[in-house]
Amino acid sequence: MPSSTSSSERAVPRLAWTTAGTVALLVFVVVTAAWELHVRSQGYAPALNDSSDLWARSRSLLTDDPEQTVIVGSSRIQFDFDLDTWVAHHGGERPIQLAMPGSNPVAVLEDVAASDFRGNLILGVAPGLWFVPEGMPVERSEAALGRYRNWSPSQRVGLALAMPLQRSLAMINAEDLTLTAVLGRIELPNRPGSLPHLPPSEPPYFTAPDVHRQARMWSKCDFGSPLALKIQEIWKPLFTPPPPPPHLTPEEFQGMLAANSEAHLERIRAAIEAVQARGGRVAFVRTPSTDVLRQLERQFSPRPAFWDRMLAVSGAPGIHFEDHPELAAFDCPEWSHLTAADAVRYTEILAPMLLAALDGQDGD
Amino acid sequence: MLFNSLTFVAFFGVLLVLYYALRSWRLQKSLLLVASYLFYAAWNPPFVVLLWISTAIDWFAAKRLGHEERRGHRIALLCISLGANLGLLGFFKYGGFMLENFQNVVGFYGMSFEAAKPDIILPVGISFYTFQTMSYTLDVFLKRSKPSHSFLDFALYVTFFPQLVAGPIVRATHFLPQCETPRRATFDMFRWGLFLMTLGLFQKIVLADTMLAGASETVFNWSRGPVATLDAWLGVLAFSGQIFFDFAGYSTCAIGAALCFGFSLPDNFRCPYAAIGFSDFWQRWHISLSSWLRDYLYIPLGGNRRGRVRTDINLMVTMLLGGLWHGASWTFVVWGGLHGTFLGVERALRGRFGGASWVSSLTGKIMLGALTYFLVNITWVFFRARDFESAKLLLLSMFGVISDGAQVLPTLDMVKVIVVITALVITHWIHRSIPVEAAAERLPGWAHGLVWGGMLVLLGISQGSDNAFIYFQF
Numbered sequence: 001m002p003s004s005t006s007s008s009e010r011a012v013p014r015l016a017w018t019t020a021g022t023v024a025l026l027v028f029v030v031v032t033a034a035w036e037l038h039v040r041s042q043g044y045a046p047a048l049n050d051s052s053d054l055w056a057r058s059r060s061l062l063t064d065d066p067e068q069t070v071i072v073g074s075s076r077i078q079f080d081f082d083l084d085t086w087v088a089h090h091g092g093e094r095p096i097q098l099a100m101p102g103s104n105p106v107a108v109l110e111d112v113a114a115s116d117f118r119g120n121l122i123l124g125v126a127p128g129l130w131f132v133p134e135g136m137p138v139e140r141s142e143a144a145l146g147r148y149r150n151w152s153p154s155q156r157v158g159l160a161l162a163m164p165l166q167r168s169l170a171m172i173n174a175e176d177l178t179l180t181a182v183l184g185r186i187e188l189p190n191r192p193g194s195l196p197h198l199p200p201s202e203p204p205y206f207t208a209p210d211v212h213r214q215a216r217m218w219s220k221c222d223f224g225s226p227l228a229l230k231i232q233e234i235w236k237p238l239f240t241p242p243p244p245p246p247h248l249t250p251e252e253f254q255g256m257l258a259a260n261s262e263a264h265l266e267r268i269r270a271a272i273e274a275v276q277a278r279g280g281r282v283a284f285v286r287t288p289s290t291d292v293l294r295q296l297e298r299q300f301s302p303r304p305a306f307w308d309r310m311l312a313v314s315g316a317p318g319i320h321f322e323d324h325p326e327l328a329a330f331d332c333p334e335w336s337h338l339t340a341a342d343a344v345r346y347t348e349i350l351a352p353m354l355l356a357a358l359d360g361q362d363g364d
Numbered sequence: 365m366l367f368n369s370l371t372f373v374a375f376f377g378v379l380l381v382l383y384y385a386l387r388s389w390r391l392q393k394s395l396l397l398v399a400s401y402l403f404y405a406a407w408n409p410p411f412v413v414l415l416w417i418s419t420a421i422d423w424f425a426a427k428r429l430g431h432e433e434r435r436g437h438r439i440a441l442l443c444i445s446l447g448a449n450l451g452l453l454g455f456f457k458y459g460g461f462m463l464e465n466f467q468n469v470v471g472f473y474g475m476s477f478e479a480a481k482p483d484i485i486l487p488v489g490i491s492f493y494t495f496q497t498m499s500y501t502l503d504v505f506l507k508r509s510k511p512s513h514s515f516l517d518f519a520l521y522v523t524f525f526p527q528l529v530a531g532p533i534v535r536a537t538h539f540l541p542q543c544e545t546p547r548r549a550t551f552d553m554f555r556w557g558l559f560l561m562t563l564g565l566f567q568k569i570v571l572a573d574t575m576l577a578g579a580s581e582t583v584f585n586w587s588r589g590p591v592a593t594l595d596a597w598l599g600v601l602a603f604s605g606q607i608f609f610d611f612a613g614y615s616t617c618a619i620g621a622a623l624c625f626g627f628s629l630p631d632n633f634r635c636p637y638a639a640i641g642f643s644d645f646w647q648r649w650h651i652s653l654s655s656w657l658r659d660y661l662y663i664p665l666g667g668n669r670r671g672r673v674r675t676d677i678n679l680m681v682t683m684l685l686g687g688l689w690h691g692a693s694w695t696f697v698v699w700g701g702l703h704g705t706f707l708g709v710e711r712a713l714r715g716r717f718g719g720a721s722w723v724s725s726l727t728g729k730i731m732l733g734a735l736t737y738f739l740v741n742i743t744w745v746f747f748r749a750r751d752f753e754s755a756k757l758l759l760l761s762m763f764g765v766i767s768d769g770a771q772v773l774p775t776l777d778m779v780k781v782i783v784v785i786t787a788l789v790i791t792h793w794i795h796r797s798i799p800v801e802a803a804a805e806r807l808p809g810w811a812h813g814l815v816w817g818g819m820l821v822l823l824g825i826s827q828g829s830d831n832a833f834i835y836f837q838f
Contacts (some may be wrong), residue, residue: 010619010628012556013801016809021555023813028820035825154365154372154406161370172827179574179826188775195770245588 036171043220044170044177047208050101050215051174053159056148058213061096062117068096069120072108074137075101076287077124078215079207079337085347090355095122097213100144102202104129104137106267111145113271118278120358125286125310125318126336127301128239130268133260163211176205202238203231206334216340223333231334232292239296261305265313272314276361283357284310284318285350288327293335317357319350365406367561367617368569375403376621383625389546393520396625400525404489411487414452419522421448422497423515426504430511438505445501449494456487461692489529491689495656497522500536502660509537517543526621530614532632532652539627547626556801559816560620563800566819567613569826575784576606579777583758584748590769596761598773600741602781603748605788608636611650634799637740638792640732641714642706645740653689657682675711680704690747695755699746706739730793737789 048054062070069090071077078099087094098108105123112121129137147155166172175181181204206221221227244253272282286307289297303320311318321327326349330342338346365371379399386392405412425445432438454462470476500521503509512518521539549557583591583599591599615632622629632652639645646654662682668675680701687700722728742759749755760766773781795803804812 010553010623011799011801012550012552012623013805014552015556015804015807015812017552017555019809020813020816023810024816024820027814027817028824031817031821032824035821150408152365152407153409154369157374157406158365158369158371161374165370171825174827177825177827179570179822180578182825183574183776183780186776188779190775191771193771194774195772 032171036169039173039177040170043218044173044205045208046167046170047173048163048166048211049172049174050207050209050213051159051162052144052147053151053155053162054209054211054213055098055100055144056151056155057159058096058098059111059144059148060151062098062112062115065093066116067119068093069122070096070112070117071099071122071124072105072112073099073122073124073285074103074105074126074129075099075207075215076126076289076337077122077285078209078213079217080287080343080346081122081124081285081350082344082347083212083214085344086351089348089351094212094214095120099124099213100140101215102129102137103140103144104132105141106130106264106271107138107141107145109271110267113274116278117275118280121272121275121280121282122354123282123284123316125284125307126289127286127297127303127306128241130310131257131261131264131301131306133257173205201234203234203334206231207337216343217333217337219340221333222339223331225333228333231336235293235335236296239293239300241300261309265309268310269314272316276316281358281361282314282316283354284314284316285354286318286320286322288321288330288332288338288346289336290332291335293332317360319353319357324349324353365403367614367621368565371406375399375406376624380624384548390516392546393516393543396525397516397520397523400520400523400528403525404523404528407488414456414487414490415493415523418449418452418494418497419519421445422501422522423512423518426501426511429501429504442501442505446498449498453490453494456490458688458692492531492533493522493528495653495689496533499533499656499660503536512536512540514543524622524627526618526627527629530611530618531650532615532618532630533656534629534652538630542627549624549626553623553626557620557623559804560623561617562620562816562819562823564613564615564617564620565823567609567616570819570822571784572606572609572613574826575780576602576609578602579773579781580606580748582772582777584750584754586770586772587754588770590757590761590766592769592771593761593764593767594778595769595771595773596758598778598781600744600748600758600762601785602777604637604737604741604744605781605785607744607747608633608788631799635792635796637737637789638733638796639736639740640729641710641736642703642739643710645736646703646707653686657686661685672711676708679707679711683707695746695749695752698752699743702739702743702746706743733793 062068069086069092071081076099078097078101083094083097098112099105100108109123132138162172171177204227206218206227207215208218209215218227221231241257244250248256275282284307303322307318307320319327321330327346330338330346332338365375379395382395383392386395401412401415404415422445425441429438429441432441500509500512500518504511512521517540518536520543521534521536524534524539527534579599579602583595584603590596612633619629619631630652632650634648634651636645636648639648662678665678665681666674667678670678681704683700683704684697685700687696687698687703690696690699717723720728723732745755745758745762749758757766761769807815
């Protein structure tokens, strides 16, 4: 019987606590250690999670130093732009990396523009993402900004406590090794007539960021690797626009997208103008993409309608990899991002061009 | 801070060490009070002021009530307490809702009233601690208890961190006597407390967030037309499990955390999905709220003492307000209204068929239990749906009126829901009359250890997240 002592006291069961506690501890330690060893044998290594808290931490650095170099964009500029190589050319601190994988960066650009920022602003362009009207890419930016704006003391402390653990244990991997992700790898056929996964699946873990959110491609994603091939297949639906919703004709849908693009262009222009008005300098960078993905981009985000328009409307300079043979020579294992070694070489070539583009605004 | 966060693990560990290092009971209570303010401030520091306001007003109102015998003055003091607490709740939780409805009413009569949408952040747990402090003043007003003689004890009662933001809503008569003598957990209490915290986190992180949230969110957030009948049902069943594991998980954590400091908190859930009828359901679901509504609303309205019609009206008023307590939306009111209706119908049927032998047979109980769970799930549609339009669409899909909805759930999510919900319902039925303590005693030590260790492993692999508990928003 429970050893209840009075009506206001809780009953506490009589158990063989020593046995129970010992077995629980043993099970926990042994299974967790085995899991850690297993994931390390699969190539995983301890690394920080690119969480919204880590992003909020980077964003708060901008408040501390509004004259820093800041990078806004999506995963390509986060992978391909090597912060240390830039520092070697430009000097100063590592830039503040605010690029966010799979995001529409316009809201982040507006947030930077609304701050006191007056440093160098590098805008990494994956053309489709800058003009996505709604859905996950937009929500991702808004969620990160929301996190920064409402970043509670508890979340700050949580990040400080989590980082040493993430640096020690490979099993702490929010993208690939959570119970949800592990269960998600069980392949069960869906019912005939089931809708495809919406939004399309995102690529699995293939990068390890550092504390400044410098992303470096995982070595398991090298050229021709199963992981690289798997990610290539994931890009196809992700970079293909959805069909028109049932209540719109294709013409109406196209008209809606065009109006949305114009609205985004105006937001981009206004934000850049605000930065430049405070003495900030801005440049666009179009990082390499290759093969089928590049073909999809040509089809759905043609350069004249997007890249050229961004530059024309904003008046800011830009460096497109296809305009420079030495930049166009880089290849991407999964068509969209450079390897860690290539990112260094790419930045070495890009940095002088970028500095020239930024310095060119001083005389304006 | 969230129970499911590293910050809480560190906070809890440090607090335990400090608490047991102190020898003075007064210092220990002071430490718990300061720690509780820190716990609350970790979300949004300025909102601690609201806690202080609620604490101070109820302390002084109750203290005066303890000496005041003039009826008019007593009512005035009660009004000050209720006005302050309900005012805080009204402003922060219902301000936008009231403004929106005012605009709709004015618009209905052909007039126009445009006001800026108020940008009000809802202080976490405000519905819980305002109800808790109000119960204290009401008890003193109704002479069910005397005012506390210690401000420190009373402040700790309002603020005690395990139950501060999502209950259980503790009565002063349960908590304040515990503050009179030093509380030290025995080793058994401490270990049982830690086990309950593990169990609560397992319910929240593994069962609610990992196993059920995906299917529930896919179905309820689907905005491209109706979903297929099977998907609609599985989505609603997933939500029924998600909200139970989320909320019961919090309560279990709270009870466990309090136990580690030697304090007792009351049960908040007793296998609600094994309920037979809605009156049974409300004795098993969010018990601390349903008993609050019973004692401070339903009974003062007259309860069941003024005839059948008046009883039904009292029930309905209580449940409508109970619905509104959950959120500033008419969908919550309809959820409460449905529960009120089912309670009223049950009362009528009980009077007519209550004595029938089949009602008390095992088959009859199972059938009535299944009917209760079925109807509870219908009510969850209104609780979770974004608006009435999406609730209507989902109900039409559930009952096959719309038969060509989209199959939105992947097979893996369907399997998760079926496995977890089946296990949940069976477990509730098996443990319908058996408290978790008694169930634990039936297990040998090694089996208990295996269960405990298994939950810890899955918690470790789940890695947690910063998903807030659903009931925080209430």
